[in-house]
Each structure stands twice: as C-alpha cells, then as structure tokens.
Amino acid sequence: MSGIVLSASVRQNLLSLQSTADLLSTTQNRLATGKKVNTALDNPTNFFTAAGLDSRAGDINNLLDGIGNGVQVLQAANTGITSLQKLVDTAKSIANQALQIPVGYDSKSTITTPINPGATADNLLGTPDPANATFLGTPANSKLTVATPITGATILSGGANTDSIGTSFAVNDTITVNGKSLTFRASGAAGPNEINITDDVSTLLAKIDALSGGTPASSIGATGAITLNTGVTEDLDIQSSNTSALASLGLGTSVKQKRAEGPTALGGPPSLTLTIAATNSSSIPTNITFGKAAGQVSTLAQLNAALAPNNLQAVIDPKGFITITTSNDAASSKIGAIGGTAAAPGELFSGLTATDPVQNFASQTSRANLIAQYNNIIDQITTTSQDASFNGINLLGGDQLKLVFNETGKSTLNIQGTTLTPAGLGLGKLSSGSDFLDNTSANTTLSSLNVASSILRSQASALGSNLSIVQIRQEFAKNLINVLQTGSSNLTLADTNEEAANSQALSTRQSIAVSALALANQSQQSVLKLLQ
Template sequence: MSGIVLSAAVRQNLLSLQDTAALLSTTQNRLATGNKVNSALDNPTNFFTAQGLNNRASDINNLLDSIGNGVQVLQAANTGLTSLQKLVDTAKSIANQVLQAPAGYTAKSTATSAAAVLGTAANLVDGTGIKSGETIGFAASGELPALTVTIAATESLDQLNTALAAGGLTASLDSSNKLVFTTTNDYAGQTIGAITLGSAGTTTFGGPTAPVADAASQAIRTSLVNQYNGIITQITTTAQDSSFNGINLLNGDNLKLTFDETAKSTLTVSGVTYNAAGLGLGSLTVGTDFTDNASANAALTKLGSASTVLRTEASALGSNLSVVQLRQDFNKSLINVLQTGASNLTLADANEEAANSQALSTRQSIAVSALSLANQSQQSVLQLLR
C-alpha cells in the first residue's frame, strides 16, 4: 500500500520473510505430492521428458495384455500337440497288436501253373516250359506291389524265392511238380495280381485264388479297426479344441504379436491344420484294413510320419513360445526402466525436502524475530509521543 511507509530495515525483513514463506510453501507442496516437478511451470524440460517416458511405458504396458494372450495361445497349441502325440502313440500300439494277432486267413492266395514243369527245385529251367531269360510279371494288387522276375540260365527255386520276396510272394513245387506262387504271411489278406509271362516258355498259370478268412481272427482285427478309428476321430476333435480366445494354431489360424509401441517389432506364428487328414491319417475299413501284417505296417508307416510332423511342429512352437516369453519379460523390464527414468526427473527427495522444510521453518522464526526487532525503533518513538 503506497500510503504506508516502512523503514528500510522493516522492508528488508519483510521481503526476507515473504521469500521464506514462498520457499516453505514450495517445499510443503513437494512433500504433499511427492513430486518436485508437478507442472511444466516447475521445469519444462523435465516435465515433458518425463511425460514422454510415462506415455511410452503406458503404451508398452497396454501391449502386455495381448502378449500374455499370445503366450496362452501358444500354450494351448503346445498342449494340443502333446495330446496328439499321445493319441498317435496309442494308434501305433493298436497297429502293433495286429502284428501280434493270429493269422487272419486259413488259406492264402495262390496261383498255380496249368501243367507240371519239367525242371526241379535245383534248376527250374527246362528249355521248354521255362526258358532262360523268360520274364514273369505280377500286377499290383491291394498291398502287393507290382513285380517282374527274370529267369536266369540255371534258376533254382531258392533263387526265385529271393527275387519274389520283394513282391510279398513265395514259390514252391507241389506234389504234381506244378509251380505254385503263394503270398507271404505279411500279405496273407491280399490276392495275387494278374500274372504275365514272356513268350519264351510254354508254361501258363491259372487265375489266382482268393485268400480264405479265419472268422475268429478277423473278429479280433475288426475290433482293432474300430479302436483305431476311434483314435483317429479323437485326433481331429483334439486339434479342433486346442484354441484360446478364438485362435487355434492347430486348425489353420495364425497369430500375430506386436512387441513395441511403433508396431515395428512383431512376430507372426503360422498355424497348421493337424486334424487326422492334415497328419496324413484316415479311418480304416473293416474287412480291408488290418487284415494282415502288410496293412498294419502301412498304417504304422503313416503314423510314424505323423509323429515326425508333430515333433517338428512342437520344436518350432517351443521356439516361438520362448521368444514371446522373452519379449514379455523384456517389456516388463523396459516399463520399469522408463517409469524409473520419469520418476528420477520429477520425484522429490523426501529426506531433502523434509530437511528444507525444517530449515525454512527455523528461518521463518528468525525472520519474524528480526522483523520484531526492526520495529522496536518505531515503538520507541511511540513511547515518546505518549
């Protein structure tokens, strides 16, 4: 107020008291909020830098939810793969039971020469019915592969059997010295294919006979086929159920994860279709499959390939899961670093501010006392006027 005249000493003490009060107010505000920078007015550089760090930490924190869901998607797929592998192993066990089951046929398929051959077991070549260089061809039939055998100059029965083994056949001479071709035990349920002879010899063969099934043994094999088909159905349903939050990596879905706020760091996990058909497996037919060892071995071959595929995918999935978990941990650590950096720029040191508050309170008391002393000269004048 311009109408009030203060002495220089009083005015100086008053200014000092006002400064102390302002500093005390600032210190108390810092103690109350815990921040030394509460707005851009306190320190523009620190305020906006801290704000940027906190914003980035918030953006990365928002990504953690989707990353966490991604981990669960991968975990669900991994659980599905483990179950699929166990189901495939169970199917292998069923197929192996077929190999241990009694023969499914009382008589196997045969093809017999129309007339007796003139050769012997030691040398089938007689120069008329069977000649050197003659070829005998067997058409593929069921599980039996196609095969062509060339007769050597002195072809023995043992040599012929060695050549026929690749086609699942054996040769023998019956009591009438006729040449008889028979399926091996592994191909007991197959019928010999059409036989084609070269033009060298005169020997011919009648039509192959079909195998005669054993009812009791086939009943066992029918049961095993039904068990196998039940496992195949479970493989398909297990693959379809291995989803999380609507994403199924075992049913053709893809997973894309974003690791940073700029969307420049991403990971795409390509899904696969691992139902029974996707693994190269299918249901078997009663009366056609598991009728002999050859059909069981064919199923085991497919199951072995399916196991290899599952193990390869499990390895790839495990690698991706490790990457996602590492990035998840990295993002958590990075958020902590960003928030710590922002706090270092804005947070007040409680110990320092408490010490400042104590010192300012003392200074304020001293300033009040000094102001009182400065007023004493004017009080002396007042005493004279009285």
C-alpha cells in the same frame, strides 16, 4: 495502512521471511508429492519429456494384455498338439496289435508246379523233361470193292472185297517194336508178343502200345490214318518183316519217331524268365532270369530273395513240386499274373492260375474290433482339434493370431494356424473288410500315423518357437515400461533426503528471520520510550 512506514531493517526482515516461506512451501510441496517437477512452470523441458515417456509407457502397458492373451492362445494350441500326439500314439498301438494277432487267412494265394527232374533247393535249374511225341500215318483203305478207310475193326489178313488191310499179314510175319518182337499166328496167339492174323487193327495198335509204352493210346482217324504215340520213356522204332503189309496200314516201311522235349530246363539254353505282377500296392513286380550268371537265379534262396519285394515266398516239397505263396504282409492279396518265357506253352509255369486267399473268421473279427477302436481315436482327434481354442482363436483350426508389440503398430507377429483335423494329418477312418486285413494294410496305416506324428512335431516346434518369441517380447515390453517410467521419474521426482534437509534448514532460517524481525521492532520501541 498506506500511511504506515516500515523501517529498512523491518522491510528487509519481512522480505527475507517471505522468501523463506516461499522456499519452505516449495519444499513441503515436493515432499508431499514426491516430485520436484509438478507443472510445466517447474521445468517445461523435464515436464513435457516426462509426460511423453509416461504416455509411451502407458500405451505399451495397454498392449501387454493382448500379448498375454496371445501367449495363452499359443499355450492352448500347444496343449492341443500334445493331446493329439498322444491320440496318434494310441492309434499306432492299435495298428501294432493288428500286426501281432494271427494272420487273418486260413490259406493264402498259391501257385504250384512240378519242377524239372534233378532240381533241388540248391539247384532249381534241372534238366529238360522228355515229352510224348506223335507219329501220324497216311490214310489207308481196305480191300472192299468200294474202297473205304480202314477202321479199328479192319482185319489184318483177308481176301478180296473184305474189310481187311490192302496187303495181308501172314503167319510168322513179325513186327519189331523198340526191339521187342510181335509174331503173327494163325490162331491161338498168347501173351503180348503174339497176335493172330485174323485180329483187327485195334488189337494190333494195343499190342504196339503195350510193347512201346506209348501214352496216350494209339488211335485211327476217320480217314484211316493211324496215330501212334511215343510216351515219355523211349523213342518209337517199328520195323516189320512184311513191309508191304506195314505200308498198307499207312505206316510206311518203318516208323522212327523221337520223343519230344518237355519243359525246357529253367537254366536253358536259352535261360528262361519268370515275371509276376505286383501282388498289392506295396509290392514290387518280380522279374527273374534263371541261370548261374551274375544276377540270375539258380537256388531256392536266390528265388526267395527275388520274390520277397513282391511279398511272395517259395518252397519245394519232397514230391518235387515248387509252391509260391503270398507272405503274411500280403495275405489278403492274390498273386499277380504269371508271365515270361518260363510260362510259355509247354513250360513249367504255363497256364498257372493262383488260388484265392481264404479268410479266417475269428481273426478277421478281431481285426474288425481293432478297426472300431481306431475309428474312435480318429473321432477324438477331430474333437480335440476343435476344442484347442482360447478367446475364440484356434490355431489348430486354421485361425490366424496377430500380435502388436509397440505403440505405433509397426512391430507385429502374424502366426498362421494349421488345420490339424484327421484330414489335415492325412488320416481317415478304416473300413472293416478292406483295412487291417494283413500286415501290409496294417503297415500302411502305421506309415500314415508316422506322417501324422511328423506333422504334429513340426507344428509343435513352430508353436514353441513362436511362443518363445512372444514371451521374449512380453518380457521386453515389461522391461521397456520400467525403463520409460524410470526415465520419467528421473526427470520429475524429488530427492526426499535433500528436500527434508532443505525443510529443516528453511524452518531454522524462518525462526531466525522471525527473531530478527522482532529485534528490529524492539529498536523502534526503544526510540518511543525516549520520546516519553
């Protein structure tokens, strides 16, 4: 074959045909693969740049599964919070039922005391009430030779060495008691204004009490000292025509004893104060000053306004008694300790002890049933919180979710869960006999449930914010993958329209080259024919 010599025209046509074949092969390869850069030999820069873009796109695509799982974890937590909120709302309805059923007590804690004379709902202050005052005589002895203290049996008139008073009363002697005369007779005394000289001391004291209205009854002590009482209707004034005989009773030449003042008027002077310790944990202690000055209490309405923060209320009945009792909010509680100057000895509120509340069995049974329902809700909150997991991660159980958003691991999001068990929400089971007893205990439970709702809303907001972030990053990752893959394609993909046109052109060129080669061969054959 080395001896074969091709003409220059044939060789030129062969080279042209080979070049066309190479170009056609390249075009057909591009059309078959869709790429204009298939190997590093085609375009090293574009090939390795595209490879890097494709590698990064692949790495980010691998992260999409983790991001998708993260979205589902957040969705599971959000579903759990929605269910927990519904359970809390159900618990609120149970607590509200406790507020709507009748109060669980037949009678509530109460204190009652009479008010000052003249006091009304519009004027509680009243006036001082007179009280009994006591007059105590001096010890006195009888006429017995061996002196002994006089007694109730001692005679009012008698001789020496007799159990009679030291100086005898005589017939027609008088004793004037509060302006009413008591006359001594020899015998046959009749009515309240006469007495026999032979009567004893106890008879005389009874006559004096009858004329004076003294209460309690007069008495005589072991030393012979007589005690007289004024009562509350008038002062005690005793005079006698026989001052010596009166003195021998240990009463001096006369008796003048004013009545004592009873409880001080609430408005004073000085103005009295009343304190009542807190009725229960939600109450505010009462501190009242009676009077008509600014900030003081003088009417029933003002008194009730002052008592309300302590869950107390007051009424005045037609008999003149004021009664303070607990409100429905504190029906299970006992009124706190009474103090202040209005509770000092001898005053209106002195020595008062509040009664204990008396439970109503039917109402308390209903409340116990509500407690059982409430506790069942608490159990469901526990199990719902435990079940709100996805792929082993429970954000409502305090787990942490970590998401990676880029191939280097530097773009991350850590989502810390919260323990939303009943304890985490500040809730607990109720106990029959100590909870839902009255409105205050029901309102206390409602307050705890409102706090739990706030916690759930806060966590739902946080989860919603994190879910939005994750979904945005998920969408961003998908779009970034598309950008990277598009960039890679722009560097390596062939233009099929261009390559198809090139293929047609090269096919035509190949056909022409073949024809040209045939023509060149024919010229050589013509030379051979001349040699023949």
